[in-house]
Amino acid sequence: KAGVTQTPRYLIKTRGQQVTLSCSPISGHRSVSWYQQTPGQGLQFLFEYFSETQRNKGNFPGRFSGRQFSNSRSEMNVSTLELGDSALYLCASSLDGGSYVGYTFGSGTRLTVV
Amino acid sequence: QKEVEQNSGPLSVPEGAIASLNCTYSDRGSQSFFWYRQYSGKSPELIMFIYSNGDKEDGRFTAQLNKASQYVSLLIRDSQPSDSATYLCAVGQVRGSQGNLIFGKGTKLSVKP
Numbered sequence: 001k002a003g004v005t006q007t008p009r010y011l012i013k014t015r016g017q018q019v020t021l022s023c024s025p026i027s028g029h030r031s032v033s034w035y036q037q038t039p040g041q042g043l044q045f046l047f048e049y050f051s052e053t054q055r056n057k058g059n060f061p062g063r064f065s066g067r068q069f070s071n072s073r074s075e076m077n078v079s080t081l082e083l084g085d086s087a088l089y090l091c092a093s094s095l096d097g098g099s100y101v102g103y104t105f106g107s108g109t110r111l112t113v114v
Numbered sequence: 115q116k117e118v119e120q121n122s123g124p125l126s127v128p129e130g131a132i133a134s135l136n137c138t139y140s141d142r143g144s145q146s147f148f149w150y151r152q153y154s155g156k157s158p159e160l161i162m163f164i165y166s167n168g169d170k171e172d173g174r175f176t177a178q179l180n181k182a183s184q185y186v187s188l189l190i191r192d193s194q195p196s197d198s199a200t201y202l203c204a205v206g207q208v209r210g211s212q213g214n215l216i217f218g219k220g221t222k223l224s225v226k227p
Contacts, residue, residue, distance in 0.1 A: 033214055042219035043158075043202065056214050090157055099206030099213035102148045105157040 004106035018079040023091030032074040033092040116141040120218035133190040137203030146206040193225045
């Protein structure tokens with residue numbers, strides 16, 4: 001059974017640019033959640049998509065957005081990048097939400113903004 | 115603001131000892147509790163989850179939950195150097211099957227040979 005696939009693994013971007021990250025969940029999982037991990041703040045919830053609809057949203061500015069496709073693959077986009085957006089972005093896959101049995105995480109995308 | 119608090123450590127224990135990791139949470143409505151292990155440079159992996167008050171054992175790991183005290187703990191028996199990692203406590207609010215997890219910042223565990 002394939003795991004959660006995130007691409008790319010590493011990204012270096014310049015302030016003001018935008019970036020798109022991709023996540024393919026475990027086959028059969030319909031929920032995809034995105035988290036930002038930094039040394040200072042830990043894991044912070046960005047948003048969750050379920051059946052192509054955003055179901056939950058964290059406290060991040062509108063520059064952070066996402067979407068989910070009919071095959072459950074998800075993308076997140078960050079526009080007008082800031083230095084503080086440098087972080088590990090983790091995609092979390094679950095059948096229908098993490099609260100019951102938790103998530104399976106992808107390997108993450110390490111974003112560096114210079 | 116729903117919060118999950120963990121001692122950042124590092125917690126250092128000798129090989130073969132019991133490591134005790136603790137976590138408190140602020141939201142009394144929380145219903146599901148998780149422990150993740152994260153090795154340096156890797157993504158978190160689920161170790162255990164617990165829903166009910168009391169203990170839940172899985173091999174060398176025991177999760178303990180006390181909802182009245184809003185306290186969760188993870189015990190690792192016979193600690194091994196391979197257990198050295200950051201342990202993340204996560205809390206969920208089960209509404210049907212919906213709801214995201216709120217994570218603590220993690221406790222770094224170091225097991226010395």
